[in-house]
Amino acid sequence: MKKTISLLFLSLISGAITLVGYKYFFESSTLQNQQEGVQSTSTVPQLPTHTNTSIAGIDFTEAAENTVHAVVHVKNLSYVQTRSNPIMEFFYGYKGQTQAQVGTGSGVIITEDGYIVTNNHVIDNASELEVTLNDNQTYKAKLIGTDKQMDIALLKIDTDKKLPYIIFGDSDNLKLGEWVIAVGNPFNLTSTVTAGIVSAKARNLSKTGIQSFIQTDAVINPGNSGGALVNTRGELIGINTMISSNTGSYVGYAFAVPSNITKKIIEDLLEYGNVQQAVLGVSGFELNNLIAKDLDLSLTQGFYIQEVVATSGAKQSGLQKGDIIQRINDKPIKTFVDLKTILNTKRPNDKVNVTYNRDGIENTIEVSLMKVENTTISYNGFEFESLSIEEQNKFKLNYGLKIKTVKNPKYAPYKEELEGGILLAINGKKVQTTNQAQRIFEELGNKQKIKLEVISASGEVLRIIV
Structure with a gap:
């Protein structure tokens, strides 16, 4: 019995000594390290935290x-x-x-x-x-x-x-x-x-x-x-x-x-x-990894120029096929939408700074934007397109649109006569451009009758009601 009490007393004494030692050596050391800014030697990483949330x-x-x-x-x-x-x-x-x-x-x-x-x-x-x-x-x-x-x-x-x-x-x-x-x-x-x-x-x-x-x-x-x-x-x-x-x-x-x-x-x-739309005067496509590999290019982002319009400010400024547009007005161009986002806020004759890559060398030039013209428009089964210079000289006209196709079944019997002809006027108004014709058609709508004055493919002047 005495032996058991002795062992119990000894255990209590040992536990008390251990507790005092832990309090004195470990907790005081940790507190001192925190106060002095000493980093912990623990292998657990200390992740950065933020006390405020963004909202x-x-x-x-x-x-x-x-x-x-x-x-x-x-x-x-x-x-x-x-x-x-x-x-x-x-x-x-x-x-x-x-x-x-x-x-x-x-x-x-x-x-x-x-x-x-x-x-x-x-x-x-x-x-x-x-x-x-x-x-x-x-x-x-x-x-x-x-x-x-x-x-x-x-x-x-x-x-x-x-x-x-x-x-x-x-x-x-x-x-x-x-x-x-x-x-x-x-x-x-x-x-x-x-x-x-x-x-x-x-x-x-x-x-x-x-x-x-x-x-x-x-x-x-x-x-x-x-x-x-x-x-x-x-x-x-x-x-x-x-x-x-x-x-x-x-x-x-x-x-x-x-x-x-x-x-x-x-x-x-x-x-x-009306809305003034401007374009650079180039056509092409956005780059990605596969296209860059096929073209043997080091760049995988940007707009690759495949063609430059001869009468455009881009041509006059020196842009050419193979150039890769990287930035416009210091804004990165990674996709075609990036390009259109900038151009949608511009007007014809506005100037933009175009940064492009040619053979691995970056250059920046100023480009004057040109007015966009629809080459073809459609209305009620008729498709019209701009006259070429040769066609204007042939018909001795400085206005009008070419009738490209006639899909309206009502005018199927006259299809051969109308296709290839020239639209001269809409409701008495001379037609100069596709954009002008588009605006007239939109104002009149599809439910109103419209008088078209045309020259047929055989050269006969016709007036038809659509």
Whole structure:
């Protein structure tokens, strides 16, 4: 018994000594090392940490409050003719009727006197346009102009009072991961605010490679089209235009037209009545690893020039086949969309600094941009193209378009006579360029009768109604 008590006492004494030693030697040493900044000798890595989260210091309230007052509800009233039923018409005299359809979307006030920007698809085919402000006041709106390619439209309402509006920000300065706010009227819910980040820039959603969208994960649904995408300072950096979804509702991807492109379109519509498009005057393709290997190139990014237009500023500045465009105005060019994003904000005769690589050597030159002209246009089964210099000399004309093909079945009997002929005038207006003809056709629409004055392939002057 005494032996057991002795062993128990000895164990208690040993434990106490061990505890005191640990406290004195280890904990005091660790504390001293921390105070003196001595790094631990432990093999466990010390990972850097940040005490603040990125969203903690961000306040969306002021930007949201200012934006909702400048975002409007746009209503598109159009009329459609219902199909007639021959049986109902025969027995009961019933004929097709005209029915009204109402489409809705959003818009953004950009000036205090009532200019509003929205999407082209929001107002497309409208017979009447109506705008409701955030204070529930409603106005009739007038269409100033559109750019179908970039899905932008400009409206105007007349009011005696000064309206709240949003100032433009610089969409080129957007950074991936930057917080943005989307404001619109989804599902007829007025002034809905959602937040997200910039997921991508210069996103291409077009087979032609022309579009250049901002991608965001801010929630956007039907009705948000034409609404505002703003940064945390409340500056307009995009016009919400579409979602990518199999269901028609938001699933995580939303897109907006950058503000710099939108601003340029609006300025063109106000100053020129149409959008001024500029091009470098080169054609080619973007590089990747496989193409670079086939062409035996060391560069795998950039725009490879395959052809230079003879009359372009690019040709005059010395660009040639085989040059690889690396930057324009010091902005990197990795894809064709990067190139178009810059050119979409420029006008004919603007000058840009082009940095290109030729045989491994970089050079920078100034290039004057040229006006883009459509070489062919189509209307109601007719396809027209610009006249060549030889054709102008042959027909002794300094205006007109060549009738390339006729696919309208109504004019099939006259196909041989019309194809190869010359379109001289539309409703009495002489046709100078394909762009001019395109604008006339767009203004008149497909439902109106149009008188075309043409010279047939045999040289006979004809007047036909389309």
